[in-house]
Amino acid sequence: MDFITLEILPFVKNHLLLSLGWIVLFIAIIVLTIKGKLSKVKIINNAQAIHMVNKQEAVIIDIRSADSFKKGHITDSHNILPIDIKNASTKSIEKFKENIVILIDDNGLSSTSIGEILVKRGFLNVFVLKDGIAGWNGENLPLVRK
Secondary structure, X not given: OHHHHHHHHHHHHHOHHHHHHHHHHHHHHHHHHHHHHHOOOEEEOXXXXXXXXXXXXXXXXXXXXXXXXXXXXXXXXXXXXXXXXXXXXXXXXXXXXXXXXXXXXXXXXXXXHHHHHHHHOOOOEEEEEOOHHHHHHHOOXXXXXX
């Protein structure tokens, strides 16, 4: 108790903004961790994605721009833009609602929110590739270039 009154409270008093910043950061980490654990969209690594494609007939949906897709994409992946998913223009992928769906973006950061939209639209098994196409390419895994 003496440590708190002699060390921590004076520090917080003298560095209020810094202390508030740490508290906000700590709360944000807790909220994001809980949200991630409760999410129906799971993050997978490259090895898991390869296994799902080869053994479980997973479908890869690449949500990058058409130009990025042409520069390099995973074999047999389908290119659909996030705006099309948000606007419910997903007729080309509706047939995959019961399949495992793996979403891929540039770096794995924006796919989760798109995945949540797909789950709300009835897709049963939605996954996001950790680190996106950058991570895939970083491990020298094959890309199709058109």
